[in-house]
Amino acid sequence: MKITITGDLGSGKSTIAKILSEELNLKYLSTGAIQRDMARRYGMTTLELNNLADTNKDIDKEIDDNLRALNTLDKNFVVDSRLGWFFIPSSIKLYFLIDIEVAAKRIMNDSTRINETTYTTLQETMDSIILRKSSENNRFLKEYKADCSDYKNFDLTLNTTELKTITIARFIIKIINQKDFQKGVIWCNPKILFPTQNINETFNDDFIDLKDQINLTSPSSDYPISVFERRGKWAILDGHKRASIAIQNGVSLVPVRLIAKNEELLPNNISANKYFDDSIKASWLHDWEQANKFKFYSYPEVL
Template sequence: MIIAISGLHGTGKSTCAKALAEIFNLRYVSAGEMFREVAREKGFSIEELSKLSEIDKSIDLAIDERTRKEAEIGNVVLEGQLTPWIIANKGFKIYIAASKKDRIERISKRDGLTLEKAEKETLTRESSERKRYKEYYGINIDDLSIYDLIIDTSLFGKEETIKILEKIIKNIKSYLKEGKNK
């Protein structure tokens, strides 16, 4: 089974992805964590690496290739902006949404930033990602038509969202295992 989870920063996609990996005994792979690892290794902030990635596409391409290989292995929850496109016609694709206000508050709390700094960094990063993904791949990440399911975490608590996702996936699990989708 392959589950791809995507969404903007601060929506709760990592929380949902980790929980689903645990519930269904799947591996968890985060493209965002891979990006953060590269930033740490190079001594850059996320914002700085995002800007560098606008002129050096090898960073994104390396992360995408690793994500693609993880999908080929299977039995995985892949979390990241491009994962639905990377897995193409395999797996179940979930988009996690949340209001901008909720996203910024969550990021501020999670990263220990002021609301203003969290908003500036997040919007700068998302703008950079939109630009790169459009330029490098021709992908508009705001086009949600690729997704099988869209859920707004602003409407539900963390536990409720995870229970909803668990119930839906349990109901379609045999369909996903047999590879009948797409």
């Protein structure tokens, strides 16, 4: 079994990769480990190696060749690497997303990131994450024709916001064992989805009948909730009843389909940003919390 993990900064890639390594008895590998081994051979620190890679393309090529070699290696492993999915096409490819605000807080509080820039404000960290992700995606697309922004390239995509790493790891193992992959569907905690309608529209006459009919203790990827994004926050476009039932049933992960984000247009020809701003109301969020008996992890900045 070969598993490759990539995704957003601060999304828990390394932690979950190590859990999968232990649970599935797989060797844990990472780009960082490859770089540390190379640095020792070059007689320098990893930071010095990274600086050298800016002018010496042979460094990146050697890292890429190490990853390519893993594709034909007859061993079981899990790889934490931004381009592992591309260089090891025979692997089960996982992608992790996370709310930018949550990722920024994690990064600012993570003292182990000794070779990364130190940020003074949350906004500065968030802006840096956005720029770095865009820059890397563009570079990978230009140099390798590897599109990290297209989630259909991955066998399983998860939004790790408000989820415990062990919950994520066990869900991944379950999906792998069942071979229940469906590209284009993203799994997330239903408690991170913001409603765009009044709770009275959700709890209408057919809600109880629907709740009795739908068993969402184990949601199917065949019926994803439609969502859209504004700067890391996700809102429901269609599927309020399914989201509410999932929360009330204590479901940790539900399937969603991301229709549009930021300035991309929704089917109504309104940008995701504008529709988010127009549709998110503080009173609706409060009523949603009260009805489903939970509290949102964070609130949209538009409130």
